[in-house]
Amino acid sequence: MTTKDRYQFWHQCIIDWQASALSGAAYCKQHSITYHQFTYWRRKLLEDDLNQQQSSAGFTRVTAIEPRPFITQPELTLTLPSGVAITGLHAGNISFRETRAYPSYLRRYA
Numbered sequence: 001m002t003t004k005d006r007y008q009f010w011h012q013c014i015i016d017w018q019a020s021a022l023s024g025a026a027y028c029k030q031h032s033i034t035y036h037q038f039t040y041w042r043r044k045l046l047e048d049d050l051n052q053q054q055s056s057a058g059f060t061r062v063t064a065i066e067p068r069p070f071i072t073q074p075e076l077t078l079t080l081p082s083g084v085a086i087t088g089l090h091a092g093n094i095s096f097r098e099t100r101a102y103p104s105y106l107r108r109y110a
Contacts, residue, residue, distance in 0.1 A: 010041035065093055
């Protein structure tokens with residue numbers, strides 16, 4: 001089995017385990033998987049995904065646009081973890097950048 005095959009196998013196992021609502025030990029017993037290998041790959045996949053997310057994080061360019069007084073949508077206030085608040089946001093003065101979503105198996109550890 002190649003490294004890529006092992007990675008795909010364990011990635012699928014972790015996804016299936018998350019969907020099963022079983023404990024890790026129960027899932028391993030039910031599927032004849034070594035619990036030690038399961039925990040190793042769960043940790044490895046978690047670390048790999050976190051490293052990918054950190055390397056893709058960064059800054060984005062922000063540009064001012066002309067105000068549109070005719071927009072009557074409610075404004076949004078964005079409060080960052082540092083306490084900085086950005087107010088006056090609405091659909092007419094922001095755009096969204098897509099990011100990769102958290103894989104479902106990570107939600108258990110977030």
